[in-house]
Amino acid sequence: MKAEYRExxxxxxxxxxSIDEPxxxxxxxxxxxxxxxNRYCGRVLALDGVVQTTEADEFIYHEMMAHVPILAHGGVRRVLIxxxxxxGLLREVLRHREIQRVVQVEIDLSVIDLCRRYLPNHSQGAFDDPRVAVVIDDGMHFLQHTDARFDVILTDxxxxxxxxxxxxxxxxxxxxxxCLAPGGILVTQNGVAFLQLDEVRMSATYFSRLFRDWHFFNAAVPTYVGGTMTFGWASDNPHLRQIDGETLGARFARSGITARYYTPELHxxxxxxxxYILDAIGKPKG
Structure with a gap:
Protein backbone atom coordinates (compact mmCIF):
# COMPACT_ATOMS: atom_id res chain seq x y z
CA MET A 1 0.00 0.00 0.00
CA LYS A 2 1.33 3.44 -0.92
CA ALA A 3 2.26 5.63 2.01
CA GLU A 4 -0.07 8.52 2.77
CA TYR A 5 0.07 11.71 4.78
CA ARG A 6 -3.20 12.50 6.51
CA GLU A 7 -3.83 16.06 7.66
CA SER A 18 0.06 10.32 -1.26
CA ILE A 19 3.72 10.21 -0.26
CA ASP A 20 5.24 9.39 -3.62
CA GLU A 21 8.77 9.94 -2.29
CA PRO A 22 9.67 10.49 1.36
CA ASN A 38 3.59 14.35 -4.07
CA ARG A 39 2.85 13.99 -7.79
CA TYR A 40 0.50 16.99 -7.89
CA CYS A 41 1.97 19.26 -5.24
CA GLY A 42 5.67 18.64 -5.71
CA ARG A 43 7.60 18.85 -2.47
CA VAL A 44 5.46 19.28 0.63
CA LEU A 45 6.38 20.54 4.12
CA ALA A 46 4.24 19.62 7.12
CA LEU A 47 4.73 20.61 10.76
CA ASP A 48 2.97 18.95 13.68
CA GLY A 49 0.44 17.26 11.44
CA VAL A 50 -0.44 20.33 9.34
CA VAL A 51 0.70 20.97 5.77
CA GLN A 52 2.47 24.33 5.65
CA THR A 53 3.50 24.76 2.04
CA THR A 54 3.87 22.95 -1.28
CA GLU A 55 5.96 23.70 -4.34
CA ALA A 56 2.89 23.75 -6.57
CA ASP A 57 0.93 26.60 -5.00
CA GLU A 58 3.23 28.42 -2.56
CA PHE A 59 3.50 31.36 -4.98
CA ILE A 60 -0.13 32.34 -4.31
CA TYR A 61 0.27 32.69 -0.56
CA HIS A 62 3.70 34.32 -0.68
CA GLU A 63 2.95 36.79 -3.47
CA MET A 64 -0.20 38.04 -1.78
CA MET A 65 1.33 38.32 1.67
CA ALA A 66 4.33 40.27 0.33
CA HIS A 67 3.10 42.41 -2.55
CA VAL A 68 -0.23 43.61 -1.14
CA PRO A 69 1.26 45.55 1.82
CA ILE A 70 4.49 46.58 0.09
CA LEU A 71 2.78 48.02 -2.98
CA ALA A 72 0.02 49.60 -0.89
CA HIS A 73 2.60 51.35 1.27
CA GLY A 74 4.68 52.64 -1.62
CA GLY A 75 7.79 53.49 0.38
CA VAL A 76 8.89 50.36 2.21
CA ARG A 77 12.51 50.22 3.26
CA ARG A 78 12.52 47.91 6.30
CA VAL A 79 10.53 44.68 6.68
CA LEU A 80 10.17 42.26 9.58
CA ILE A 81 9.10 38.66 8.93
CA GLY A 88 9.16 31.76 0.13
CA LEU A 89 7.92 34.99 1.67
CA LEU A 90 11.46 36.30 2.04
CA ARG A 91 12.03 35.61 -1.67
CA GLU A 92 9.01 37.68 -2.67
CA VAL A 93 9.81 40.56 -0.31
CA LEU A 94 13.34 40.84 -1.71
CA ARG A 95 12.01 41.21 -5.25
CA HIS A 96 11.28 44.82 -4.30
CA ARG A 97 14.57 46.52 -5.06
CA GLU A 98 13.95 49.56 -2.85
CA ILE A 99 13.89 47.46 0.31
CA GLN A 100 17.06 48.00 2.28
CA ARG A 101 16.72 45.62 5.21
CA VAL A 102 14.73 42.49 6.05
CA VAL A 103 14.88 40.91 9.50
CA GLN A 104 13.51 37.37 9.63
CA VAL A 105 12.76 35.92 13.07
CA GLU A 106 12.27 32.15 13.05
CA ILE A 107 12.02 30.10 16.22
CA ASP A 108 13.24 26.85 14.62
CA LEU A 109 16.59 26.91 12.80
CA SER A 110 15.93 23.37 11.58
CA VAL A 111 13.06 24.60 9.40
CA ILE A 112 15.33 27.06 7.60
CA ASP A 113 18.17 24.56 7.19
CA LEU A 114 15.97 21.72 5.95
CA CYS A 115 13.94 23.90 3.61
CA ARG A 116 17.11 25.31 2.08
CA ARG A 117 18.17 21.73 1.44
CA TYR A 118 14.90 20.08 0.40
CA LEU A 119 12.77 23.00 -0.85
CA PRO A 120 15.38 25.28 -2.46
CA ASN A 121 12.87 26.64 -4.98
CA HIS A 122 11.08 28.40 -2.14
CA SER A 123 13.93 30.65 -1.04
CA GLN A 124 15.95 30.66 -4.30
CA GLY A 125 19.00 31.99 -2.47
CA ALA A 126 17.09 34.64 -0.51
CA PHE A 127 18.78 33.79 2.78
CA ASP A 128 22.14 34.75 1.23
CA ASP A 129 21.00 38.25 0.25
CA PRO A 130 23.12 40.85 2.10
CA ARG A 131 19.96 42.80 2.98
CA VAL A 132 18.77 39.91 5.19
CA ALA A 133 19.40 39.33 8.89
CA VAL A 134 18.13 36.00 10.24
CA VAL A 135 17.41 35.89 13.98
CA ILE A 136 16.69 32.57 15.67
CA ASP A 137 14.30 33.58 18.42
CA ASP A 138 10.70 33.51 19.54
CA GLY A 139 8.85 36.22 17.62
CA MET A 140 7.16 37.64 20.70
CA HIS A 141 10.45 37.82 22.59
CA PHE A 142 12.12 39.62 19.69
CA LEU A 143 9.37 42.23 19.44
CA GLN A 144 9.48 42.91 23.17
CA HIS A 145 13.20 43.62 23.13
CA THR A 146 14.00 45.27 19.81
CA ASP A 147 14.34 49.02 19.31
CA ALA A 148 14.00 48.69 15.52
CA ARG A 149 11.01 50.03 13.60
CA PHE A 150 9.64 48.53 10.40
CA ASP A 151 7.49 49.77 7.55
CA VAL A 152 5.87 46.35 7.15
CA ILE A 153 5.60 43.43 9.59
CA LEU A 154 4.54 40.05 8.17
CA THR A 155 3.47 37.19 10.42
CA ASP A 156 3.95 33.97 8.44
CA CYS A 179 7.50 48.20 16.26
CA LEU A 180 5.76 49.69 13.22
CA ALA A 181 7.12 52.92 11.78
CA PRO A 182 4.55 55.70 11.24
CA GLY A 183 2.17 54.60 8.49
CA GLY A 184 3.36 51.00 8.77
CA ILE A 185 1.33 47.91 7.94
CA LEU A 186 0.90 44.61 9.77
CA VAL A 187 -0.20 41.55 7.75
CA THR A 188 -0.92 38.23 9.43
CA GLN A 189 -1.77 34.68 8.46
CA ASN A 190 -5.30 34.13 9.73
CA GLY A 191 -6.25 30.68 8.48
CA VAL A 192 -9.03 29.45 6.23
CA ALA A 193 -11.99 31.50 7.42
CA PHE A 194 -14.69 28.95 6.65
CA LEU A 195 -13.09 26.41 8.99
CA GLN A 196 -11.23 28.77 11.31
CA LEU A 197 -13.63 31.66 11.69
CA ASP A 198 -12.84 32.01 15.40
CA GLU A 199 -9.25 32.95 14.47
CA VAL A 200 -10.50 35.73 12.24
CA ARG A 201 -13.06 36.91 14.79
CA MET A 202 -10.46 36.95 17.57
CA SER A 203 -7.93 38.91 15.51
CA ALA A 204 -10.63 41.39 14.47
CA THR A 205 -11.39 42.07 18.13
CA TYR A 206 -7.76 42.77 18.92
CA PHE A 207 -7.11 44.81 15.76
CA SER A 208 -10.11 47.02 16.52
CA ARG A 209 -8.65 47.91 19.92
CA LEU A 210 -5.18 48.72 18.61
CA PHE A 211 -5.32 50.16 15.08
CA ARG A 212 -7.17 52.99 13.34
CA ASP A 213 -7.75 50.84 10.25
CA TRP A 214 -8.05 47.06 10.07
CA HIS A 215 -9.61 44.51 7.78
CA PHE A 216 -8.83 41.20 6.06
CA PHE A 217 -8.03 40.15 2.53
CA ASN A 218 -8.11 36.71 0.97
CA ALA A 219 -6.58 34.42 -1.64
CA ALA A 220 -7.46 30.98 -2.98
CA VAL A 221 -4.63 28.59 -2.07
CA PRO A 222 -5.58 25.01 -3.07
CA THR A 223 -3.51 23.33 -0.36
CA TYR A 224 -5.40 25.18 2.37
CA VAL A 225 -8.72 23.47 1.82
CA GLY A 226 -12.08 24.62 3.08
CA GLY A 227 -12.35 28.00 1.38
CA THR A 228 -10.14 31.03 0.87
CA MET A 229 -7.04 31.82 2.90
CA THR A 230 -7.54 34.90 5.07
CA PHE A 231 -4.87 37.51 5.82
CA GLY A 232 -5.19 40.10 8.56
CA TRP A 233 -4.47 43.77 7.76
CA ALA A 234 -3.83 46.47 10.35
CA SER A 235 -2.46 50.01 10.09
CA ASP A 236 -2.92 53.48 11.51
CA ASN A 237 -3.18 54.91 7.97
CA PRO A 238 -6.64 54.16 6.50
CA HIS A 239 -5.60 55.51 3.11
CA LEU A 240 -3.27 52.59 2.44
CA ARG A 241 -6.12 50.09 2.15
CA GLN A 242 -7.90 52.36 -0.33
CA ILE A 243 -5.06 52.87 -2.84
CA ASP A 244 -6.56 53.32 -6.29
CA GLY A 245 -5.92 50.88 -9.11
CA GLU A 246 -3.99 53.37 -11.24
CA THR A 247 -1.46 54.01 -8.47
CA LEU A 248 -1.08 50.30 -7.73
CA GLY A 249 -0.62 49.56 -11.43
CA ALA A 250 2.10 52.19 -11.75
CA ARG A 251 3.93 50.94 -8.67
CA PHE A 252 3.73 47.33 -9.85
CA ALA A 253 5.04 48.26 -13.30
CA ARG A 254 7.96 50.18 -11.79
CA SER A 255 8.84 47.20 -9.59
CA GLY A 256 9.62 45.10 -12.67
CA ILE A 257 8.17 42.08 -10.87
CA THR A 258 6.60 39.31 -12.92
CA ALA A 259 4.00 37.61 -10.74
CA ARG A 260 2.09 34.37 -11.23
CA TYR A 261 -0.90 35.28 -9.05
CA TYR A 262 -0.75 38.90 -7.90
CA THR A 263 -2.21 41.68 -10.05
CA PRO A 264 -3.16 45.23 -9.03
CA GLU A 265 -6.79 44.39 -9.86
CA LEU A 266 -6.70 41.30 -7.67
CA HIS A 267 -5.05 43.35 -4.92
CA TYR A 276 -20.33 35.59 6.62
CA ILE A 277 -16.85 36.93 7.33
CA LEU A 278 -18.09 40.53 7.46
CA ASP A 279 -20.75 39.48 9.93
CA ALA A 280 -18.19 37.64 12.07
CA ILE A 281 -15.86 40.64 12.28
CA GLY A 282 -18.63 43.16 12.90
CA LYS A 283 -18.60 44.82 9.51
CA PRO A 284 -22.00 43.73 8.16
CA LYS A 285 -22.25 46.53 5.60
CA GLY A 286 -19.00 45.59 3.83
Whole structure:
Protein backbone atom coordinates (compact mmCIF):
# COMPACT_ATOMS: atom_id res chain seq x y z
CA MET A 1 0.00 0.00 0.00
CA LYS A 2 1.33 3.44 -0.92
CA ALA A 3 2.26 5.63 2.01
CA GLU A 4 -0.07 8.52 2.77
CA TYR A 5 0.07 11.71 4.78
CA ARG A 6 -3.20 12.50 6.51
CA GLU A 7 -3.83 16.06 7.66
CA UNK A 8 -6.53 16.25 10.30
CA UNK A 9 -7.94 19.66 9.42
CA UNK A 10 -10.80 19.54 11.90
CA UNK A 11 -12.94 16.87 13.52
CA UNK A 12 -14.50 14.80 10.77
CA UNK A 13 -12.61 16.42 7.89
CA UNK A 14 -9.23 15.11 6.71
CA UNK A 15 -7.03 15.84 3.73
CA UNK A 16 -4.86 13.02 2.39
CA UNK A 17 -1.69 13.28 0.29
CA SER A 18 0.06 10.32 -1.26
CA ILE A 19 3.72 10.21 -0.26
CA ASP A 20 5.24 9.39 -3.62
CA GLU A 21 8.77 9.94 -2.29
CA PRO A 22 9.67 10.49 1.36
CA UNK A 23 12.49 13.02 1.69
CA UNK A 24 13.04 13.79 5.36
CA UNK A 25 11.36 13.39 8.74
CA UNK A 26 12.50 14.46 12.17
CA UNK A 27 11.49 15.83 15.55
CA UNK A 28 13.15 19.22 15.95
CA UNK A 29 13.53 21.05 19.24
CA UNK A 30 10.09 22.58 18.65
CA UNK A 31 7.96 20.41 16.36
CA UNK A 32 7.56 17.33 14.20
CA UNK A 33 8.69 18.00 10.63
CA UNK A 34 8.20 15.97 7.48
CA UNK A 35 9.07 16.74 3.86
CA UNK A 36 7.87 14.49 1.06
CA UNK A 37 7.11 14.55 -2.64
CA ASN A 38 3.59 14.35 -4.07
CA ARG A 39 2.85 13.99 -7.79
CA TYR A 40 0.50 16.99 -7.89
CA CYS A 41 1.97 19.26 -5.24
CA GLY A 42 5.67 18.64 -5.71
CA ARG A 43 7.60 18.85 -2.47
CA VAL A 44 5.46 19.28 0.63
CA LEU A 45 6.38 20.54 4.12
CA ALA A 46 4.24 19.62 7.12
CA LEU A 47 4.73 20.61 10.76
CA ASP A 48 2.97 18.95 13.68
CA GLY A 49 0.44 17.26 11.44
CA VAL A 50 -0.44 20.33 9.34
CA VAL A 51 0.70 20.97 5.77
CA GLN A 52 2.47 24.33 5.65
CA THR A 53 3.50 24.76 2.04
CA THR A 54 3.87 22.95 -1.28
CA GLU A 55 5.96 23.70 -4.34
CA ALA A 56 2.89 23.75 -6.57
CA ASP A 57 0.93 26.60 -5.00
CA GLU A 58 3.23 28.42 -2.56
CA PHE A 59 3.50 31.36 -4.98
CA ILE A 60 -0.13 32.34 -4.31
CA TYR A 61 0.27 32.69 -0.56
CA HIS A 62 3.70 34.32 -0.68
CA GLU A 63 2.95 36.79 -3.47
CA MET A 64 -0.20 38.04 -1.78
CA MET A 65 1.33 38.32 1.67
CA ALA A 66 4.33 40.27 0.33
CA HIS A 67 3.10 42.41 -2.55
CA VAL A 68 -0.23 43.61 -1.14
CA PRO A 69 1.26 45.55 1.82
CA ILE A 70 4.49 46.58 0.09
CA LEU A 71 2.78 48.02 -2.98
CA ALA A 72 0.02 49.60 -0.89
CA HIS A 73 2.60 51.35 1.27
CA GLY A 74 4.68 52.64 -1.62
CA GLY A 75 7.79 53.49 0.38
CA VAL A 76 8.89 50.36 2.21
CA ARG A 77 12.51 50.22 3.26
CA ARG A 78 12.52 47.91 6.30
CA VAL A 79 10.53 44.68 6.68
CA LEU A 80 10.17 42.26 9.58
CA ILE A 81 9.10 38.66 8.93
CA UNK A 82 8.01 36.56 11.90
CA UNK A 83 8.18 32.87 10.95
CA UNK A 84 8.38 32.00 7.27
CA UNK A 85 11.26 29.57 7.67
CA UNK A 86 10.67 28.00 4.24
CA UNK A 87 11.95 31.23 2.65
CA GLY A 88 9.16 31.76 0.13
CA LEU A 89 7.92 34.99 1.67
CA LEU A 90 11.46 36.30 2.04
CA ARG A 91 12.03 35.61 -1.67
CA GLU A 92 9.01 37.68 -2.67
CA VAL A 93 9.81 40.56 -0.31
CA LEU A 94 13.34 40.84 -1.71
CA ARG A 95 12.01 41.21 -5.25
CA HIS A 96 11.28 44.82 -4.30
CA ARG A 97 14.57 46.52 -5.06
CA GLU A 98 13.95 49.56 -2.85
CA ILE A 99 13.89 47.46 0.31
CA GLN A 100 17.06 48.00 2.28
CA ARG A 101 16.72 45.62 5.21
CA VAL A 102 14.73 42.49 6.05
CA VAL A 103 14.88 40.91 9.50
CA GLN A 104 13.51 37.37 9.63
CA VAL A 105 12.76 35.92 13.07
CA GLU A 106 12.27 32.15 13.05
CA ILE A 107 12.02 30.10 16.22
CA ASP A 108 13.24 26.85 14.62
CA LEU A 109 16.59 26.91 12.80
CA SER A 110 15.93 23.37 11.58
CA VAL A 111 13.06 24.60 9.40
CA ILE A 112 15.33 27.06 7.60
CA ASP A 113 18.17 24.56 7.19
CA LEU A 114 15.97 21.72 5.95
CA CYS A 115 13.94 23.90 3.61
CA ARG A 116 17.11 25.31 2.08
CA ARG A 117 18.17 21.73 1.44
CA TYR A 118 14.90 20.08 0.40
CA LEU A 119 12.77 23.00 -0.85
CA PRO A 120 15.38 25.28 -2.46
CA ASN A 121 12.87 26.64 -4.98
CA HIS A 122 11.08 28.40 -2.14
CA SER A 123 13.93 30.65 -1.04
CA GLN A 124 15.95 30.66 -4.30
CA GLY A 125 19.00 31.99 -2.47
CA ALA A 126 17.09 34.64 -0.51
CA PHE A 127 18.78 33.79 2.78
CA ASP A 128 22.14 34.75 1.23
CA ASP A 129 21.00 38.25 0.25
CA PRO A 130 23.12 40.85 2.10
CA ARG A 131 19.96 42.80 2.98
CA VAL A 132 18.77 39.91 5.19
CA ALA A 133 19.40 39.33 8.89
CA VAL A 134 18.13 36.00 10.24
CA VAL A 135 17.41 35.89 13.98
CA ILE A 136 16.69 32.57 15.67
CA ASP A 137 14.30 33.58 18.42
CA ASP A 138 10.70 33.51 19.54
CA GLY A 139 8.85 36.22 17.62
CA MET A 140 7.16 37.64 20.70
CA HIS A 141 10.45 37.82 22.59
CA PHE A 142 12.12 39.62 19.69
CA LEU A 143 9.37 42.23 19.44
CA GLN A 144 9.48 42.91 23.17
CA HIS A 145 13.20 43.62 23.13
CA THR A 146 14.00 45.27 19.81
CA ASP A 147 14.34 49.02 19.31
CA ALA A 148 14.00 48.69 15.52
CA ARG A 149 11.01 50.03 13.60
CA PHE A 150 9.64 48.53 10.40
CA ASP A 151 7.49 49.77 7.55
CA VAL A 152 5.87 46.35 7.15
CA ILE A 153 5.60 43.43 9.59
CA LEU A 154 4.54 40.05 8.17
CA THR A 155 3.47 37.19 10.42
CA ASP A 156 3.95 33.97 8.44
CA UNK A 157 3.16 31.56 11.24
CA UNK A 158 1.65 28.16 11.80
CA UNK A 159 -1.85 27.89 13.29
CA UNK A 160 -2.39 29.15 16.88
CA UNK A 161 -1.16 26.08 18.70
CA UNK A 162 2.13 25.35 20.43
CA UNK A 163 4.92 27.87 19.70
CA UNK A 164 2.66 29.99 17.44
CA UNK A 165 -0.22 30.44 19.88
CA UNK A 166 1.12 33.72 21.24
CA UNK A 167 1.32 35.13 17.69
CA UNK A 168 -2.47 35.44 17.66
CA UNK A 169 -2.74 37.24 21.00
CA UNK A 170 -3.58 40.86 21.75
CA UNK A 171 -0.21 41.43 23.38
CA UNK A 172 1.53 40.18 20.23
CA UNK A 173 -0.44 42.57 18.02
CA UNK A 174 0.30 45.37 20.48
CA UNK A 175 4.01 44.55 20.28
CA UNK A 176 3.80 44.66 16.48
CA UNK A 177 2.11 48.06 16.64
CA UNK A 178 4.94 49.38 18.82
CA CYS A 179 7.50 48.20 16.26
CA LEU A 180 5.76 49.69 13.22
CA ALA A 181 7.12 52.92 11.78
CA PRO A 182 4.55 55.70 11.24
CA GLY A 183 2.17 54.60 8.49
CA GLY A 184 3.36 51.00 8.77
CA ILE A 185 1.33 47.91 7.94
CA LEU A 186 0.90 44.61 9.77
CA VAL A 187 -0.20 41.55 7.75
CA THR A 188 -0.92 38.23 9.43
CA GLN A 189 -1.77 34.68 8.46
CA ASN A 190 -5.30 34.13 9.73
CA GLY A 191 -6.25 30.68 8.48
CA VAL A 192 -9.03 29.45 6.23
CA ALA A 193 -11.99 31.50 7.42
CA PHE A 194 -14.69 28.95 6.65
CA LEU A 195 -13.09 26.41 8.99
CA GLN A 196 -11.23 28.77 11.31
CA LEU A 197 -13.63 31.66 11.69
CA ASP A 198 -12.84 32.01 15.40
CA GLU A 199 -9.25 32.95 14.47
CA VAL A 200 -10.50 35.73 12.24
CA ARG A 201 -13.06 36.91 14.79
CA MET A 202 -10.46 36.95 17.57
CA SER A 203 -7.93 38.91 15.51
CA ALA A 204 -10.63 41.39 14.47
CA THR A 205 -11.39 42.07 18.13
CA TYR A 206 -7.76 42.77 18.92
CA PHE A 207 -7.11 44.81 15.76
CA SER A 208 -10.11 47.02 16.52
CA ARG A 209 -8.65 47.91 19.92
CA LEU A 210 -5.18 48.72 18.61
CA PHE A 211 -5.32 50.16 15.08
CA ARG A 212 -7.17 52.99 13.34
CA ASP A 213 -7.75 50.84 10.25
CA TRP A 214 -8.05 47.06 10.07
CA HIS A 215 -9.61 44.51 7.78
CA PHE A 216 -8.83 41.20 6.06
CA PHE A 217 -8.03 40.15 2.53
CA ASN A 218 -8.11 36.71 0.97
CA ALA A 219 -6.58 34.42 -1.64
CA ALA A 220 -7.46 30.98 -2.98
CA VAL A 221 -4.63 28.59 -2.07
CA PRO A 222 -5.58 25.01 -3.07
CA THR A 223 -3.51 23.33 -0.36
CA TYR A 224 -5.40 25.18 2.37
CA VAL A 225 -8.72 23.47 1.82
CA GLY A 226 -12.08 24.62 3.08
CA GLY A 227 -12.35 28.00 1.38
CA THR A 228 -10.14 31.03 0.87
CA MET A 229 -7.04 31.82 2.90
CA THR A 230 -7.54 34.90 5.07
CA PHE A 231 -4.87 37.51 5.82
CA GLY A 232 -5.19 40.10 8.56
CA TRP A 233 -4.47 43.77 7.76
CA ALA A 234 -3.83 46.47 10.35
CA SER A 235 -2.46 50.01 10.09
CA ASP A 236 -2.92 53.48 11.51
CA ASN A 237 -3.18 54.91 7.97
CA PRO A 238 -6.64 54.16 6.50
CA HIS A 239 -5.60 55.51 3.11
CA LEU A 240 -3.27 52.59 2.44
CA ARG A 241 -6.12 50.09 2.15
CA GLN A 242 -7.90 52.36 -0.33
CA ILE A 243 -5.06 52.87 -2.84
CA ASP A 244 -6.56 53.32 -6.29
CA GLY A 245 -5.92 50.88 -9.11
CA GLU A 246 -3.99 53.37 -11.24
CA THR A 247 -1.46 54.01 -8.47
CA LEU A 248 -1.08 50.30 -7.73
CA GLY A 249 -0.62 49.56 -11.43
CA ALA A 250 2.10 52.19 -11.75
CA ARG A 251 3.93 50.94 -8.67
CA PHE A 252 3.73 47.33 -9.85
CA ALA A 253 5.04 48.26 -13.30
CA ARG A 254 7.96 50.18 -11.79
CA SER A 255 8.84 47.20 -9.59
CA GLY A 256 9.62 45.10 -12.67
CA ILE A 257 8.17 42.08 -10.87
CA THR A 258 6.60 39.31 -12.92
CA ALA A 259 4.00 37.61 -10.74
CA ARG A 260 2.09 34.37 -11.23
CA TYR A 261 -0.90 35.28 -9.05
CA TYR A 262 -0.75 38.90 -7.90
CA THR A 263 -2.21 41.68 -10.05
CA PRO A 264 -3.16 45.23 -9.03
CA GLU A 265 -6.79 44.39 -9.86
CA LEU A 266 -6.70 41.30 -7.67
CA HIS A 267 -5.05 43.35 -4.92
CA UNK A 268 -8.08 45.62 -4.63
CA UNK A 269 -10.59 42.82 -5.09
CA UNK A 270 -8.97 40.69 -2.36
CA UNK A 271 -10.36 43.04 0.31
CA UNK A 272 -13.94 42.26 -0.75
CA UNK A 273 -15.02 39.65 1.78
CA UNK A 274 -17.94 37.21 1.88
CA UNK A 275 -20.84 38.34 4.03
CA TYR A 276 -20.33 35.59 6.62
CA ILE A 277 -16.85 36.93 7.33
CA LEU A 278 -18.09 40.53 7.46
CA ASP A 279 -20.75 39.48 9.93
CA ALA A 280 -18.19 37.64 12.07
CA ILE A 281 -15.86 40.64 12.28
CA GLY A 282 -18.63 43.16 12.90
CA LYS A 283 -18.60 44.82 9.51
CA PRO A 284 -22.00 43.73 8.16
CA LYS A 285 -22.25 46.53 5.60
CA GLY A 286 -19.00 45.59 3.83
Missing amino acids: DICAGWDQVF LYETKTDHQHLIIFK IGGGDG STDPEGPAEVLFSERYYAACRR RAAFALPQ
